[in-house]
Amino acid sequence: MAPEQAVSILRVSTRKQLDEGDGIENQRRANNDYILRKGYTLTKEVVIAESASLELKERVDLDAALTMIFALRKQKKVDTVVLYKSDRLSRGGGQEYFTIKALLVKHGLRVEYSTEQIDDSASGELLEHVLAGISRFENRQRTDRTIGTEKILTQDGFWCRSAPTGFENARDENNRPILKPTSDTTQWELLCYGLRKQMAGTHTITQVANELRSKGLCTRTYRTRDGQVKRNPMTAQAWTKICRSPLYGGMLRSKWTDGKLIQAKFNGALTPHEWSHLQKVLGLQGKGLVVFPRKKLNPQFPLRRFLRCSHCGSPSTGYPSYNRHGTWYYYYGCRNKACEGFRITAQEGQRAFVAYLKTVTPSKELLELFREIVLEKWDEKYKMLTRESTESHRKIQNLKEQKQALIELMKQNHTNLELVEELRKDFERVSNEYTLATMERDSKETKEVDAEKVINHCIGFLANSYKLWEMCSVEDKYRLQSIIFPDGVTYDGLLGKQALKISLVYAAIQELDALQHCLAAPQGVEPWLTD
Structure with missing residues (x-):
C-alpha cells in the first residue's frame, strides 16, 4: 500500500517570528520529523506569510495556499495537511478555525498537528475548542497591547503606521518609530514643489495634481510577487488628502490625539506655519477662482456660455455666419436642439448686457x-x-x-x-x-x-463696471461678469422680463437704497418742523 501524501504548512505573521520562537525553521523541523515518524511522503511545503515586509522568496497568503492544496487534492497528490500548531490554521476564534477545517475536510483532507495530539474523540474535540479559544484570546491581548503602545507613542509625536506618500519608515536614536523623506529624492522634491505651488493659491487642486502626475509623482510604489515595481500615479483626490493632512506640516492629528494637533518628532515637507497658511489658501479656493469655459475664449463672443436660454436655462453657444457677399455676422443661440430658444446677434446681446450694467450701477x-x-x-x-x-x-x-x-x-x-x-x-x-x-x-x-x-x-469698480467691461480683454470680461452675476444672465433678464441673481455687494446696496426710500418722506408731503 502506497504511503499517504502530506503537505507541510509553515506560517508566520511578523519578521520576529522568522528566527525566534515558533519560527520557520522550528516549524519545518517539527513538521518534517512528524511526517517521517508517521510514514507520510512530503509532497509540498507551503510558506504562508501575511506580512509583506518578510523577505521570503516563495510565500503565499492563506487563500492562495488553500487553492494550491485543493488543486493537489484533485490530482490525488495529497491526503493530509500538517501544521505546527492549531493556531497556525487560524487565530480568529472557534468559528473561523472550524470553518477553515470543515472546508479542508469537505475536500477529503485530514488536518494534523506536529506538536499537538488532537484526535476525533469527544475529548479531542473539546481540546480543539479550548486551543482555538486560547489562540483567539492571545491574539486579542496582543492586539490590545499593540494599540495601547501605538496610542502612547502617537500622543508623544511618533509615527506607528506605514509611511504615507513621500516618506519612509525609520527609527530615531532611541529606536522609536518616526518618518523620514523617501530615499527617492525626485519624488520628495516633486512633493515639496507641489505643496509650495499649492500654497501660492494661483492654481486649483486638479491643476497641480495633473502637473505632478505628468512629472512622475506617485502615491505609492510597491513590488508585486513576480518582482515587478508598480507605481500608482497621483490623482486629484489623493493630492487633496496630502494637502489637508497635517503630517506634511510636521504635525499629527488622529483619534489617538483626541483630534488635537501635536508636534511630530520629525519634520514634514512644510513647516507648521506654512501648512497653516496652505489651509487658509485651500479654504479660499472656489470662492475667488473663475473657471473659464473649456473652449478657448473668443473675443467675438464674450457672453458665450455666460448668457443662458430664458426657456430651458442651457448655456448659449456662439457661432458666425456670412452672406453671399462675404460679410460675417455673429450670433448667440440656445445650444439645446430640443428647445425653441432664442437667437440674437452678438451685438444685440452685448448692448443689452452693457445697458443692464448701467441700470444696476449705484448712484x-x-x-x-x-x-x-x-x-x-x-x-x-x-x-x-x-x-x-x-x-x-x-x-x-x-x-x-x-x-x-x-x-x-x-x-x-x-x-x-x-x-x-x-x-x-x-x-x-x-x-x-x-x-x-x-x-x-x-x-x-x-x-x-x-x-x-x-x-x-471698490467704489471705483462699482461706479464704472460697464466702462471697465467694454475696455478690458475677453478673459477679464469673463472674470468681471462672473463676479457681478455668479449664475450668469438670460436675455429676458437683461430686458427686465426676468429676475437675475446679482452678487452680494450689489444686492446689499440695492437693499440700502430700498431702506432709504422707506425712511424718506412721501412725495408731496413736507416734514413737520418745530420752530
Whole structure:
C-alpha cells in the first residue's frame, strides 16, 4: 500500500517570528520529523506569510495556499495537511478555525498537528475548542497591547503606521518609530514643489495634481510577487488628502490625539506655519477662482456660455455666419436642439448686457453711504482682531519665558538625571503649546491695511463696471461678469422680463437704497418742523 501524501504548512505573521520562537525553521523541523515518524511522503511545503515586509522568496497568503492544496487534492497528490500548531490554521476564534477545517475536510483532507495530539474523540474535540479559544484570546491581548503602545507613542509625536506618500519608515536614536523623506529624492522634491505651488493659491487642486502626475509623482510604489515595481500615479483626490493632512506640516492629528494637533518628532515637507497658511489658501479656493469655459475664449463672443436660454436655462453657444457677399455676422443661440430658444446677434446681446450694467450701477449718494458703513464695520472688526492678537502675543511671550526657564533649570540640575527627564517632558509639552499658539496667532494676525484706499478702489469698480467691461480683454470680461452675476444672465433678464441673481455687494446696496426710500418722506408731503 502506497504511503499517504502530506503537505507541510509553515506560517508566520511578523519578521520576529522568522528566527525566534515558533519560527520557520522550528516549524519545518517539527513538521518534517512528524511526517517521517508517521510514514507520510512530503509532497509540498507551503510558506504562508501575511506580512509583506518578510523577505521570503516563495510565500503565499492563506487563500492562495488553500487553492494550491485543493488543486493537489484533485490530482490525488495529497491526503493530509500538517501544521505546527492549531493556531497556525487560524487565530480568529472557534468559528473561523472550524470553518477553515470543515472546508479542508469537505475536500477529503485530514488536518494534523506536529506538536499537538488532537484526535476525533469527544475529548479531542473539546481540546480543539479550548486551543482555538486560547489562540483567539492571545491574539486579542496582543492586539490590545499593540494599540495601547501605538496610542502612547502617537500622543508623544511618533509615527506607528506605514509611511504615507513621500516618506519612509525609520527609527530615531532611541529606536522609536518616526518618518523620514523617501530615499527617492525626485519624488520628495516633486512633493515639496507641489505643496509650495499649492500654497501660492494661483492654481486649483486638479491643476497641480495633473502637473505632478505628468512629472512622475506617485502615491505609492510597491513590488508585486513576480518582482515587478508598480507605481500608482497621483490623482486629484489623493493630492487633496496630502494637502489637508497635517503630517506634511510636521504635525499629527488622529483619534489617538483626541483630534488635537501635536508636534511630530520629525519634520514634514512644510513647516507648521506654512501648512497653516496652505489651509487658509485651500479654504479660499472656489470662492475667488473663475473657471473659464473649456473652449478657448473668443473675443467675438464674450457672453458665450455666460448668457443662458430664458426657456430651458442651457448655456448659449456662439457661432458666425456670412452672406453671399462675404460679410460675417455673429450670433448667440440656445445650444439645446430640443428647445425653441432664442437667437440674437452678438451685438444685440452685448448692448443689452452693457445697458443692464448701467441700470444696476449705484448712484454716487448710495456709494458714499455704502463707503461709510463699510469703513465703520471695518474699524470695529479691526479693533476686535487687534485685541485677540494682543492676547495671543501675551500668551506666546509667556510660553517663551517658560521654555527659557526650563532650559535654565535643566542646566542647573544636569547631574540629577531623573529631574532632568521630568524637565525635558515639561519642555516638550510647553514647546508643543508654543507651536500651536503661534499657529493660532498667525491665523488671526491682522496686517495694516489702508482701508480708505481699498474701499475707494471698490467704489471705483462699482461706479464704472460697464466702462471697465467694454475696455478690458475677453478673459477679464469673463472674470468681471462672473463676479457681478455668479449664475450668469438670460436675455429676458437683461430686458427686465426676468429676475437675475446679482452678487452680494450689489444686492446689499440695492437693499440700502430700498431702506432709504422707506425712511424718506412721501412725495408731496413736507416734514413737520418745530420752530
